[in-house]
Structures are given as structure tokens and as C-alpha cells.
Amino acid sequence: MAHDRIKGNLDLLLLAALAAGPAHGYELAASIRERSDGEFVLAEGTVYPALHGLESRGLITSSWHVVGGRRRRVYELSGAGRDARDRQAADWRRFASGMNRVLGASS
Amino acid sequence: MAHDRIKGNLDLLLLAALAAGPAHGYELAASIRERSDGEFVLAEGTVYPALHGLESRGLITSSWHVVGGRRRRVYELSGAGRDARDRQAADWRRFASGMNRVLGASS
């Protein structure tokens, strides 16, 4: 809804947001929304399945906590997750610079 | 194949490439490949349906030509296409800057 362009970048967004420290799903969505100045508003139905996928691939780990009577599943980057983030961030930069070259060449 | 990140950006790539002047499908794929330094390698099965979609939305127009015994369908940006390109390019810049904010905030 925010942007179809999120396709292919969701994992990177989550990994990058988690690089700032452990967080739970609901919090991650808010964090990404704030950091992007409201540009990326991720629905919960988007965030949770994506987190499950990242965990099943070993890029993040989770643990349950109870805070104020509410259960939370807190996620944390694994070593492989940090590597994946670095790789995907590099991919993103290459992609963005390709886009800018194609866009700029039109003048 | 080049990048899943192309999702959502294909139309803009084609519109931007066409902004340099009329071109046919095969040529556009090559043009985008070159301008992006090999970053975006679009399959024909990607390019042609996308062009048909752009035409059906009135963003480009086409005309058949025969050059050297080979038929070509040459596409050209319409006025609405130029507007769409400007809008989508602006969207892209907002998106990219959102990405960079989220990525950069992790340090």
C-alpha cells in the first residue's frame, strides 16, 4: 500500500531495523514507519510472516517475553543475519544506482 | 533474475528509457541493460507484456515499421506517459530516500 516498490526489499528493511537492537514485531513496524518518515507503513499481516521466514532461514532468532502482562516475541539478528543485511544492503545500493543511471540518462 | 527489486519499478524503467526517444521492445531491453551497466537484464517475456500494459493505459503509443525486412513495433511516450514518468520518478526518489534512512539509521 505504501509502495509496491517494497517488493523485494522487505527482508532488508526488517534486518536493517533489527540491526539497531532486538525488537518485537509490532515495534519493528513502528520503527520502520518512523525511520522512513511515514513512507513505509507495513501491515501486521506483512511483518509477522516475513519475520517467521527470516527466522526459519536462520537470519534472526526469537524469544518470548512477558512485559506488563502482555506477551511479546522479541527478535534479534544472528551472525548470518548481519551478513545477510550487509549483502542485501550492498545489493540495494547497486540496484539504486542502476535505477538512477537509467533515470538520469533520459535528460 | 537480475533483481527481485525490479518489482514495482519496471514501468518506470521503461518510461524512463523511452524518454530518450522512440524505440522498439528489443531495443529497450538492450538500452536498459546498457544504461544500468548490466544491472537490469530484462527477459523478453517481461518487456513485451509490460509495454502492452503501458499502451493500454495510454502512457505510450505504438506504430509498426519494417526495417531491413524485419517488422518492428516502435513505442513512443505520450503526454500522459511523460507525466507518469515524472510522477513515478518522484515516487522512486521518495522511496529510495526512505530506504536509505532506514538503512542508515542502523549505525
Next chain:
DNA sequence: GGCCATACCTAGGAATTCTAGGCATGGCAG
């Protein structure tokens, strides 16, 4: 004559995200 580059096309698959729903707790306003 065979092969490759050029040039177009489409149907269906694959991958990804979103919609729409569901469940549960705590706190606050009324």
C-alpha cells in the same frame, strides 16, 4: 543448409506482499 542474432508474442508458474479476518490483555474514559 544450419545456425545465430534480431524481433515479436503468450500462457501459466513462481514469488512476494497485502487483505481480511481472528484472538487476547491492559488501561482509560465515561
Next chain:
DNA sequence: CTGCCATGCCTAGAATTCCTAGGTATGGCC
């Protein structure tokens, strides 16, 4: 003390988008 909203988690299936895989046809080169 009762709604109601924010917090917090989840899933199934729809929707969207691009790619795979296949097909057709011409011209030029060896």
C-alpha cells in the same frame, strides 16, 4: 464496570507482478 482503543500476536487466501518456457518469423554468415 463497561466500552473502546492501543498493544501484541497470528494465518489463509487474494492480488499483484515478473519470469520461465515455449512458439513464430526474417536476414546474414559460413
